[in-house]
Amino acid sequence: MYTYQPIxxxxxxxxxxxxxxxxxxxxxxxxxPADPFRDDRVFRAExxxxxxxSWVFVAHETExxxxxxxxxxxxxxxxxxxxxxxxxxxxxxxxxxRHRGTPVCAEDAGNTTxxxxxxxxxxxxxxxxxxxxxxxxxxxxxxxxxKKWGLIRAxxxxxxxxxxxxxxxxxxxxxQEYLAGAGWMFDxxxxxxxxxxxxxxxxxxxxxxxxWKSGAENFSGDxxxxxxxxxxxxxxxxxAGDLRNNGNRAAGFLLDNGHSFVGHRLPEWFxxxxxxxxxxxxxxxxxxxxxxxxxxxxxxTTLPITIGTIFPNFSFVRFPSASAPGRxxxxxxxxxxxxxLEPGVMEMWHWQLEYAFMPEEYQxxxxxxxxxxxxxxxxxxxxxxxxxxxxxxxxGSPWARRDGIPMHYKQKRVEPDPDWKGPGQHFSTTxxxxxxxxxxxxxxxxxxxxAREANQDG
Amino acid sequence: xxxxxxxxxxxDADAFLLASRFLAQxxxxxxxxxxDEWFEMLDDxxxxxxxxxxxxxxxxxxxxxxxxxxxxxxSRLKIRIDRLNCGDCWSETPPSRTVRVVGSVLVTSTERPGxxxxxxxxxxxxxxxxxxxxDTIAVRRTDVLRLGEKGPTxxxxxxxxxxxxxxxxxxxxxx
Numbered sequence: 001m002y003t004y005q006p007i008x009x010x011x012x013x014x015x016x017x018x019x020x021x022x023x024x025x026x027x028x029x030x031x032x033p034a035d036p037f038r039d040d041r042v043f044r045a046e047x048x049x050x051x052x053x054s055w056v057f058v059a060h061e062t063e064x065x066x067x068x069x070x071x072x073x074x075x076x077x078x079x080x081x082x083x084x085x086x087x088x089x090x091x092x093x094x095x096x097x098r099h100r101g102t103p104v105c106a107e108d109a110g111n112t113t114x115x116x117x118x119x120x121x122x123x124x125x126x127x128x129x130x131x132x133x134x135x136x137x138x139x140x141x142x143x144x145x146x147k148k149w150g151l152i153r154a155x156x157x158x159x160x161x162x163x164x165x166x167x168x169x170x171x172x173x174x175x176q177e178y179l180a181g182a183g184w185m186f187d188x189x190x191x192x193x194x195x196x197x198x199x200x201x202x203x204x205x206x207x208x209x210x211x212w213k214s215g216a217e218n219f220s221g222d223x224x225x226x227x228x229x230x231x232x233x234x235x236x237x238x239x240a241g242d243l244r245n246n247g248n249r250a251a252g253f254l255l256d257n258g259h260s261f262v263g264h265r266l267p268e269w270f271x272x273x274x275x276x277x278x279x280x281x282x283x284x285x286x287x288x289x290x291x292x293x294x295x296x297x298x299x300x301t302t303l304p305i306t307i308g309t310i311f312p313n314f315s316f317v318r319f320p321s322a323s324a325p326g327r328x329x330x331x332x333x334x335x336x337x338x339x340x341l342e343p344g345v346m347e348m349w350h351w352q353l354e355y356a357f358m359p360e361e362y363q364x365x366x367x368x369x370x371x372x373x374x375x376x377x378x379x380x381x382x383x384x385x386x387x388x389x390x391x392x393x394x395x396g397s398p399w400a401r402r403d404g405i406p407m408h409y410k411q412k413r414v415e416p417d418p419d420w421k422g423p424g425q426h427f428s429t430t431x432x433x434x435x436x437x438x439x440x441x442x443x444x445x446x447x448x449x450x451a452r453e454a455n456q457d458g
Numbered sequence: 459x460x461x462x463x464x465x466x467x468x469x470d471a472d473a474f475l476l477a478s479r480f481l482a483q484x485x486x487x488x489x490x491x492x493x494d495e496w497f498e499m500l501d502d503x504x505x506x507x508x509x510x511x512x513x514x515x516x517x518x519x520x521x522x523x524x525x526x527x528x529x530x531x532x533s534r535l536k537i538r539i540d541r542l543n544c545g546d547c548w549s550e551t552p553p554s555r556t557v558r559v560v561g562s563v564l565v566t567s568t569e570r571p572g573x574x575x576x577x578x579x580x581x582x583x584x585x586x587x588x589x590x591x592x593d594t595i596a597v598r599r600t601d602v603l604r605l606g607e608k609g610p611t612x613x614x615x616x617x618x619x620x621x622x623x624x625x626x627x628x629x630x631x632x633x
Contacts (some may be wrong), residue, residue, distance in 0.1 A: 001589075001590065001591070073463025106513065106515075107512075107513055107515060108512035108514065108622065109512055109514070110514065110515075110519075110525075128507035183572075200525075201510060201523045201524055201526070202510055202512050202525045203510075203525075204510050204522035204525065204527055205622060205623035205624070206623060206624035206625075206626070206627060206628070207623060207624065207625055207626075207627065208627045209590075209627065210627075231546045232541045232544050232546040232547045232548070233541075235540070235541070235544035235545070235546055236537050236538075236540040236541035236544050237537055237540060238537050240540065252628055282495050324531060324534055325531045325533045325534075325536075325537065326529065326533075329534045347623055371526060371527070371528070371529065372534060375527055376527050376624050376626075376627070376629045377508060377527040377528035377539070377628070377629040379537065379541060381547050381628070382547075382548075382549035382629070382630050383547070383548040385549060385627035385628045386548055386549050386586070386587075386627065386628070387548060389627070392581045
């Protein structure tokens with residue numbers, strides 16, 4: 001399909017500045033312009049102002065458990081290699097040779113102590129250090145300075161609960177500072193056992209002709225779509241209950257920095273066995289809650305955290321779901337990246353994880369349950385993929401763009417819970433679209449911040 | 459010519475014909491979206507699997523992680539079909555118009571009587587919606603067919619797609 005791009009007398013930077021102002025004014029009125037869901041200028045600005053500055057999830061430690069293990073990933077459009085060195089260190093390296101730029105690693109995963117560029121043979125250790133090149137004496141006289149000519153390293157790499165995040169900006173806050181209240185939520189989700197979680201299989205990937213923000217925004221708090229978009233899950237018998245009218249069974253958490261979470265009153269909805277997402281009592285008994293405060297513990301028993309988005313493009317879902325009809329709906333943990341590919345086109349990456357201490361058969365069944373619901377073959381996710389395509393098409397409508405036809409963000413609102421003791425704001429319902437608004441407010445903040453654009457500072 | 463050889467060759471030809479017919483019939487049934495009839499072609503013990511594949515130097519390493527897009531037994535396949543038939547299945551509304559081309563059929567007998575291993579290649583063309591470009595899904599399949607009184611049933615399917623990252627947004631179609 002042709003990608004329509006409005007003609008404009010503005011330059012790109014002033015278009016983005018104007019768009020941010022427009023979005024801000026629109027959100028104040030409970031509306032949103034369509035532009036960000038497919039626009040070349042928006043996409044380019046996101047690459048410069050969001051993906052090279054934010055903390056971006058790249059891999060989980062258990063994907064590279066052994067010395068010399070690696071996986072290849074992307075930060076925005078940049079290909080990176082995530083490596084484990086012999087000292088246990090983790091490196092995030094730009095997958096481009098320093099000599100002519102050819103990628104030095106062609107595999108999605110593997111184990112190697114060195115990367116050798118296939119073009120001229122420049123060779124690097126798996127921590128990025130330059131080792132040497134063929135015909136060094138004849139070609140260079142003396143060895144190029146290894147300190148200067150190693151693979152470029154992501155300046156910031158930090159790990160929380162095994163989740164490896166990288167940031168390409170030197171002056172970003174620490175990961176914990178960036179996650180803010182989301183770090184507290186991570187403790188509830190991923191900090192229930194000292195052995196942590198492990199990735200159960202390589203990530204599943206597929207291309208959706210929808211913008212990455214459709215996924216990020218949806219997972220920030222859109223419980224409203226479930227009753228319509230996923231009603232087939234009820235009709236087919238996939239879901240144990242009726243998914244309609246579920247917005248009041250869900251509660252929202254709007255945190256700083258554009259991160260958002262949703263919890264569901266699972267015990268009230270499905271029964272008391274769905275405290276802790278439905279993890280069976282014998283496994284719950286082995287969990288260690290000593291690091292949690294009272295509010296976190298209360299969430300586990302009344303309002304398990306089920307869905308969320310870490311700005312910009314990392315989301316997760318943990319929900320009880322049966323691996324097959326008649327089986328007890330079990331918790332699975334699905335994490336995902338909404339990977340931007342081009343304006344209005346993303347690549348979905350998603351992984352299933354489970355607590356490492358749980359029996360292997362339990363982990364396997366949880367993998368099957370998670371993949372039955374989510375991913376390209378998932379009974380839930382298949383439908384999202386096509387519905388989000390429609391949003392990107394709307395953003396490519398000359399009519400919508402000429403008239404600035406707004407989208408509706410005006411659900412009925414309530415005050416946040418005044419007694420909430422956790423981070424951020426807590427809403428007793430997900431109706432209200434608070435979290436989606438929070439996502440966009442954060443997006444505007446980053447998109448306006450162009451002071452550090454090195455390529456333009458020259 | 460050696461009599462045993464001729465007997466084996468005739469048996470091979472029969473098996474090849476039987477398997478090829480089964481796959482061609484299955485492709486037609488699926489292209490015409492007669493999913494309930496397709497369900498009847500499945501063995502009660504079927505495992506239908508679409509593995510996740512990654513880029514590796516060695517073929518065997520490409521699926522080493524034991525990940526799958528889909529790993530269905532018969533009860534999960536039933537739900538999948540009920541979903542396609544339920545009227546609210548948005549990934550297939552309108553249903554994709556598909557053409558399945560099945561070829562490169564190889565039949566190998568197994569140690570189990572009446573059980574054949576069948577390799578085939580599938581090119582599945584799928585046009586979704588009403589005006590989008592079509593997607594092609596290229597698949598190598600390793601099937602196991604069980605010959606019963608009512609004819610062959612599909613006991614196992616491993617549908618290995620060529621893509622590491624699918625170029626179609628969902629697997630709302632059977633491979």
